[in-house]
Amino acid sequence: RVGLLSPQYEAFAADAPAFLSALAQGSVAEAQASDPVETAIRAAWAAPVPPADLTSLAQGKRLGEALLQALALIEHSLGGDHGKLPGGLSFLRSVGLESLARRAALQVLILEPRL
Secondary structure, three states: OHHHHOOOHHHHHHHOOHHHHHHHHOOHHHOOOOOHHHHHHHHHHHOOOOOHHHHHHHHOOOHHHHHHHHHHHHHHHHHOOHHHHHHHHHHHHHOOOHHHHHHHHHHHHHHOOOO
16 A cells, blocks of 8 residues: 555556556546545546635636645545545645545545545
């Protein structure tokens, strides 16, 4: 799993559990989610809805601020409230940061303690 945290995360996908492998390869929309965190991540690919306030910031030439807020949404989910996770990931994807969104989601799945 540690390899999935590296810049070569896609190369380690073949040896990873199914959901992590699908995420690393960018095909998570079709993957089977087995817990609330995976369900939240899957939603960012299966039905992406970037938060309107972040989209407005980006359109108003405040992309940096919008990116910081998107990352804050992702970080907020680490406390157990995964409701904001799809929005943060969806926004990253909507501005062309697909790889960053996948890597952030992989970090959440691998580094967040779950029962």
